[in-house]
Amino acid sequence: MSDHEPGTPTVLVVDDEEDIADIYSLQLQDRYTVRTVYGGQAAIEVVDEDVDVVLLDRRMPELSGNEVLERIRADGYDCRVIMVTAIDPEFDIIEMPFDDYLCKPVDKETLVEAIEQQLTAKQYDETVSELFRATSKLTVLKGEMSQDELEDSEEYQRLKETTDAMRSDAESLMSELDDFEAAFKAIDRSSN
Incomplete structure (x- = not known):
């Protein structure tokens, strides 16, 4: 991981597929401080006030992305959450408190654009x-x-x-x- 200036946004990558999580992390580490975890429980353990954006897979064993999202919001963290998932969206997403939804596969440009949009939105x-x-x-x-x-x-x-x-x-x-x-x-x- 490269060194970043103080104030560099922190992105938490959460995906149970380690290869995918690692690819996202590698694609983002030159722009952001990146934390990577491979499951929902690990995400709950590492999310804190320093995390600006969470890239969150929806379908994970043990603790799903939906449950992680609920915990992040219930715990009052002010981070933006982007669901990055292979699950096709249905009307159930209307009530979910995420900030953006990307369907896999997602390339680096799309990830960075979504993160930057959320960092901008966070300022308003x-x-x-x-x-x-x-x-x-x-x-x-x-x-x-x-x-x-x-x-x-x-x-x-x-x-x-x-x-x-x-x-x-x-x-x-x-x-x-x-x-x-x-x-x-x-x-x-x-x-x-």
Whole structure:
């Protein structure tokens, strides 16, 4: 593992298939501080406040990725969680508190892009973070389900309505920030 500057994001790779976990780790170690574990219980033991992003396999023996995700959230860790899995998503993902969902196989570019997106999202307030999560779920389901299935799903329709409302809130927040920034610049110019 290469040495990193202080403040380098920490990524926890969790997969029971050691070869896959090791490949992801090798692909990421030049950009991030990487921790690698080969099962759900090991993930629970090593996750802490320093972990920024978790790459989490869903199907693992003994303690599944779903259970690990629940524990991470229940324990109050502020990390972003990206499910990286061979399990095709179904409507059950709507209630899962992950931040992104990638279907295997996943190449380095896709991993890095997803991690960077989550690191960016982590910097925003919870409204924007929730919007990222909901939009990710909508995108995954649109790619995997038929239009009829989507239209027939009350959960999907509720998520879509919630996402539209969150998007409106986020746009309002961004507008307020733009107004604040303009006012701040005007004050800054007048004080010089």
